[in-house]
Amino acid sequence: MSETLARTTNAPATDRPTAESGTTLVQAMGRTYFPLAFVARLPFAMMVVGVLTIVVAGRDSLTLGGMTSGVVGVGGAAIGPLIGAWADRAGQRTVLLVTAAVNSLLLFALTAAVYAAVPDLVVLAIAFAIGATAPQVPPMSRSRLVGVIHTRLPASRRQVILNRTMSYESAADEIVFVIGPFVVGLLAAAFGPAAPMIAAAALTALAVGAFALHASARTTAGTGAGTTSDAAPSAAHQAPVQDLWRARVLVLVAGFVGIGLFFGATLTAMSAVTGDAGHSERAGLLYGFMGIGSVVSALAVSALPARFSLRARWLTAAVVQLVGAVVVATADSTGVLIAGLVIAGLGIGPSLVTIYSLGSHRSPIGRGTTLMTMLGSAIILGQSAASAGTGALADTVGTTAALAMPAVAAGVVLAAAAGNWRQADR
Structure with a gap:
């Protein structure tokens, strides 16, 4: 992934970002930034699937597993934007260090609770707290990068580098969401269902802690201007919070809710499929x-011509995602099911890149981290709702019904893309 960003730059990197050396993105961020930010994303991708895996294995209930995984998402969606707002006002470093420490302890607590003689409600409560304290690495990374691009790079290159950077960030998210479930599957198969949770707790403490202490934590994004201090702009320089609730922003949130619905419905449906075969941990x-297709297409977005507008890209990608979802719903073999997942992924990648690019354009002054966190939380909210709903549907109606839910989610993404067509950004 760093090779993609290296193509945006042509100079050697330094470990500490400085205004003097900030003529390229890798120089400005430091050569350690991108690997560190990538690894720091991994715990959350592991914990969502890990929670589902450990609860299904430990409590023998797909419904409870889906609910618990969903509650993690509800916690993240409910509290995530507040964490983003806290970071906009107090700076990322303190916020990340606090949330990483608390989240690690809660992951250990949930692992113990699943196998203890405690009510399901206790498990659900801990799951909510895990989501609520999840370190918001992806939106904070984007906020840092947007701030650096708009303050330390030549104005003539900013838009090109921003597009490529958003492609990289979306691809990094997708790779992590591929690696995360894959690592969970491997660890659970090799060492038991508790192993992924323990590994996620350790990674949260170490990788997120290192990300918090990186020098780039002093750089945040406001609008296109960015700021460079441990704290973000003062309240006097922030746009009113009402600007985050305008239609041009909410349509982006709706699109990410739909993508989250797709993630949650697809993961839970796959749990039902593999559970029918006696291997739910796989x-x-x-x-x-699905992630393979998404990663490939997200990386390819940077090669698209400028005349292929952002709104047209999103609408096209949403149609491709829906086609893949229909293939998944009607699949009569594992091969066809996999083909449908790959096709759907080819639509998801460009949607993620495009929505984040639109978000960077539409971010109100001083609300960059808040908006990026809202978008990330929208995915989590959708994923949580779909995980719970699809799990219950699989238990009560059957796997065939569960496999139809990704198509419903893809319809939400398409509706949001159509709504975005009327907005100002082209």
Whole structure:
């Protein structure tokens, strides 16, 4: 992935970003930034699937597993934007260090609770707290990068580098969401269902802690201007919070809710498929095929011509995603199912890149981290709702019904893309 960013730059990197050396993105961020930010994303991708895996294995209930995984998402969706707003006001470093420490302890607590004689409600409560304290690495990374691009790079190159950077960030998210479930599947198969949770807790403490302490934590994004201090702009320089609730922003949130619905419905449906075969812990391996298509297409977005507008890209990608979802719903063999997942992924990648690019354009002054966190939380919210709903549907109606849910989610993404067509950005 760093090779993609290296193509945006042509100079050697330094470990500490400085205004003097900030003529290229890798120089400005430091050569350690991108690997570190990538690894720091991994714990959350592991914990969502890990929660589902450990609860299904430990409590023998796909419904409870889906609910618990969903509650993790509800916690993240409910509290995530507040964490983003906190970071906009107090700076990322403190926020990340606090959330990483608390989240690690809660992951250990949930692992113990699943196998203890405690009510399901206690498990659900801990799951909510895990989501609520999940370190918001992806939106904070984007906020840092947007701030650096708009303050340390030549104005003539900013838009090109921003597009490529958003492509990289979306691809990094997708790769992590492929690797996360895959690692969970491998660890659970090799060492038991508790192993992924323990590994996620350790990674949260170490990788997120290192990300918090990186020098780039002093750089945040406001609008296109960015700021460079441990704290973000003062309230006097922030746009009113009402600007985050305008239609041009909410349509982006709706699109990400739809993508989250797709993720949650697909993962839970794959759990039902593999559970029918007696290997529910292998759902992440099957789910990973969707990520393959998404990663490839997300990376390819940077090669698209400028005349292929952002709104047209999103609408086209949403149609491709829906086609893949229909293939998944009607699949009569594992091969066809995998093909449908790959096709759907080819639509998801460009949608993620495009929506984040639109978000960077539409971010109100001083609300960059908040908006990026809202978008990330929208995915989590959709994923949580779909995980719970699809799990219950699989238990009560059957796997065939569960496999139809990704198509419903893809319809939400397409509706949001159509709504975005009327907005100002082209």
